[in-house]
Amino acid sequence: MGLQVENVSKSYSGKKVVDNISFSLDKPGVFGLLGSNGAGKTTTIRMILGILNKDSGKITWNGKEVKRENVNFGYLPEERGIYPKSKLFDQLMYFATLKGMKYDEAKKAIEYWCDKLDIYEYMYKPAEQLSKGNQQKVQLIISIIHNPELLILDEPFSGLDPVNTEIIKGVINELIEKGTYIILSSHQMSVVEEYCRDIIILNKGKTIVKGNLSEIKKSYGKNNLLLQSYEDLNSIIPQDAEIIDKKVNSYEIKIKNEEMAQEILKQIVAKNIKIDKFEIKEPSLHEIFIDKVGEA
Amino acid sequence: MKSLFAIIKYTVKEYVTKKSFIIVNIIMALIIVGLCNIPNIINAFSSDEEEIGSKIYIVDNENIISASSETFSQMDLGYSIEYFTDKSIDEVKQKINDEEIDSAIILKQDENGIVSFDYIIKEDSAFAETQETAGVFSNIIKSLQTNKLLVEAETSQELLQIINTPISFEVQELNENTGNQNFFIAMISSYILFFAIYFYGYTVSTSISSEKTSRVMETLVTSTTPTKIVIGKTIAMGLVGLGQLIGLILVAVISYNIFIPSDFDIVSKVLSTLSLNVPDILICIVYFILGYTVYAFLSAVTGATVSKAEDVQAASGPISFIAVISFFLAYTTSTIPNSAGSKFAAIFPFSSAFSMPGRILAGAATAGEIAISIVVLTITVVILAAISIKVYSAAILHYGDRLKLKDLFKLYKQK
Numbered sequence: 001m002g003l004q005v006e007n008v009s010k011s012y013s014g015k016k017v018v019d020n021i022s023f024s025l026d027k028p029g030v031f032g033l034l035g036s037n038g039a040g041k042t043t044t045i046r047m048i049l050g051i052l053n054k055d056s057g058k059i060t061w062n063g064k065e066v067k068r069e070n071v072n073f074g075y076l077p078e079e080r081g082i083y084p085k086s087k088l089f090d091q092l093m094y095f096a097t098l099k100g101m102k103y104d105e106a107k108k109a110i111e112y113w114c115d116k117l118d119i120y121e122y123m124y125k126p127a128e129q130l131s132k133g134n135q136q137k138v139q140l141i142i143s144i145i146h147n148p149e150l151l152i153l154d155e156p157f158s159g160l161d162p163v164n165t166e167i168i169k170g171v172i173n174e175l176i177e178k179g180t181y182i183i184l185s186s187h188q189m190s191v192v193e194e195y196c197r198d199i200i201i202l203n204k205g206k207t208i209v210k211g212n213l214s215e216i217k218k219s220y221g222k223n224n225l226l227l228q229s230y231e232d233l234n235s236i237i238p239q240d241a242e243i244i245d246k247k248v249n250s251y252e253i254k255i256k257n258e259e260m261a262q263e264i265l266k267q268i269v270a271k272n273i274k275i276d277k278f279e280i281k282e283p284s285l286h287e288i289f290i291d292k293v294g295e296a
Numbered sequence: 297m298k299s300l301f302a303i304i305k306y307t308v309k310e311y312v313t314k315k316s317f318i319i320v321n322i323i324m325a326l327i328i329v330g331l332c333n334i335p336n337i338i339n340a341f342s343s344d345e346e347e348i349g350s351k352i353y354i355v356d357n358e359n360i361i362s363a364s365s366e367t368f369s370q371m372d373l374g375y376s377i378e379y380f381t382d383k384s385i386d387e388v389k390q391k392i393n394d395e396e397i398d399s400a401i402i403l404k405q406d407e408n409g410i411v412s413f414d415y416i417i418k419e420d421s422a423f424a425e426t427q428e429t430a431g432v433f434s435n436i437i438k439s440l441q442t443n444k445l446l447v448e449a450e451t452s453q454e455l456l457q458i459i460n461t462p463i464s465f466e467v468q469e470l471n472e473n474t475g476n477q478n479f480f481i482a483m484i485s486s487y488i489l490f491f492a493i494y495f496y497g498y499t500v501s502t503s504i505s506s507e508k509t510s511r512v513m514e515t516l517v518t519s520t521t522p523t524k525i526v527i528g529k530t531i532a533m534g535l536v537g538l539g540q541l542i543g544l545i546l547v548a549v550i551s552y553n554i555f556i557p558s559d560f561d562i563v564s565k566v567l568s569t570l571s572l573n574v575p576d577i578l579i580c581i582v583y584f585i586l587g588y589t590v591y592a593f594l595s596a597v598t599g600a601t602v603s604k605a606e607d608v609q610a611a612s613g614p615i616s617f618i619a620v621i622s623f624f625l626a627y628t629t630s631t632i633p634n635s636a637g638s639k640f641a642a643i644f645p646f647s648s649a650f651s652m653p654g655r656i657l658a659g660a661a662t663a664g665e666i667a668i669s670i671v672v673l674t675i676t677v678v679i680l681a682a683i684s685i686k687v688y689s690a691a692i693l694h695y696g697d698r699l700k701l702k703d704l705f706k707l708y709k710q711k
Binding site for chain 1: 298299302309310314507510512514516518519520689693
């Protein structure tokens with residue numbers, strides 16, 4: 001059953017911001033909702049949450065039309081916001097109660113998540129005393145405290161240091177194990193690739209790519225060659241090769257066919273270059289995104 | 297229902313634990329205690345002066361009324377009176393100049409037996425008061441003289457008794473609802489209700505806009521419904537307002553009982569003109585609640601239309617305008633409770649909460665008028681609640697420039 005979004009559209013002052021989009025989440029896991037800025041992601045999310053009315057189409061959760069009253073959803077908005085003067089425990093308790101939790105149950109959940117997310121010591125401090133990253137964790141707790149069936153995370157990793165990013169990844173893994181349906185909207189393609197089974201890419205309100213991520217990648221074919229070495233690779237890269245990514249010690253180039261890759265490998269051996277990595281691979285989501293959004 | 301209580305509880309707690317709220321209340325309580333101590337302060341500074349000020353000599357060198365100091369002290373006129381039958385007028389004048397006594401009455405009689413007196417005073421700074429005091433003495437002296445003449449004419453004790461008994465009287469009001477003398481109360485209640493209603497309505501607006509400013513709104517609307525948020529906030533601020541009003545009134549009542557001297561009767565005179573009873577007070581509370589709700593719902597919309605706290609003031613402009621005009625309508629008509637303007641102000645939903653309680657306290661409102669006005673006010677509350685919740689839910693997700701009235705109409709239609 002899960003979430004079904006069918007032919008949903010929304011216009012503001014005559015301008016279509018979401019144009020006939022459809023997708024579904026039929027089993028627990030992470031779904032990637034991608035798109036450039038202003039592609040219509042937030043509007044889509046708001047319609048799924050029932051805080052914005054759609055112009056046309058249908059959104060159902062377990063077969064029932066989504067209404068604000070009958071959804072047990074969690075939402076981490078892109079715009080971070082908490083009550084600055086209020087103590088952490090008080091506002092977490094407030095939101096837990098709003099979501100229908102009893103005091104004891106909510107208290108247990110608050111303590112569990114504050115401990116898990118490493119902010120237990122701040123529990124009785126005003127939120128404004130917390131760092132930005134910790135405030136973000138508070139908001140994540142608000143969105144998951146009531147064990148939502150469907151969780152929408154809008155840019156959950158923006159502004160987080162690597163340690164905190166790992167902590168939040170751990171939380172997402174825990175939720176996946178629990179069987180939560182998650183919609184992840186992010187511009188960090190590596191994260192989306194790590195978690196998402198299915199994705200949709202929107203551009204100017206329209207769907208430009210949709211489906212299973214590995215199948216989408218497969219359809220592009222293994223056209224990328226990744227070379228990694230601490231030695232100079234300039235001499236072995238063909239003059240006419242299309243360079244996708246160039247870093248201090250690595251090159252990623254587009255190859256026309258497997259023969260081209262074999263030719264490069266031969267040169268590496270002939271020139272006795274010490275190579276760390278030689279990989280023929282599918283394009284990254286980052287590349288697909290730029291390709292599709294740039295093309296549209 | 298549970299989440300509505302949660303919103304009320306959280307909003308009340310958030311507001312009453314604010315430092316500014318606590319400080320303002322302490323200052324207001326101190327002002328009330330201070331005001332209640334004004335009579336004590338005046339007494340402390342003027343106790344000596346008052347003794348002199350109330351000292352009057354009556355000089356009757358011609359023995360016209362043959363009374364005594366006791367005769368006057370029995371009358372309890374509020375003055376300390378001394379009666380002399382052989383006092384030098386120059387000496388009396390000297391005492392007045394030296395401010396040992398306040399004034400003196402020098403009795404005279406002409407050859408036809410007609411009595412008159414000179415009222416000697418240092419400086420006639422309060423003309424009306426001097427005239428009034430002299431008039432009081434004129435009457436007393438007249439009756440003492442009459443008495444003396446009657447005794448001299450050997451009138452019987454019974455007749456004297458009848459003549460000396462003051463004629464009693466009783467006021468019988470045919471139309472008890474005119475209440476003109478109570479317009480003062482009506483004006484005061486207009487003032488208090490206007491400030492309370494307008495101020496707490498405004499706080500609903502700032503409370504909502506602060507949730508937009510801190511961007512907590514998006515999390516909030518996905519946790520509960522806009523209807524619950526608007527109604528919860530309105531109830532919460534209303535409770536804070538009612539609680540604060542009741543608290544300050546209690547402080548006033550307690551300090552009145554503790555600090556106001558029992559002989560200081562200006563306040564009790566004012567209070568005694570009020571026919572305060574429980575149903576009247578309850579109706580006034582109902583008006584506070586309904587009137588506040590009207591302005592709170594309007595303010596909820598204002599709060600939702602702005603993204604920055606500093607825009608609240610500007611966005612509240614139209615509501616302030618309605619409130620101020622309505623208040624002036626109620627206030628200016630409160631002195632003439634039976635005028636058409638006053639009756640209109642008591643029924644018009646934006647001004648009835650400022651006008652009707654005063655009319656009720658002054659005894660100028662009929663049951664029919666109260667019923668019509670409450671029905672009109674309640675219908676307005678329901679309509680405004682529906683509109684404000686709808687506009688609120690559309691406006692809260694809008695960030696950027698302040699929404700204009702025409703944008704609100706558009707949003708209202710779209711949502």
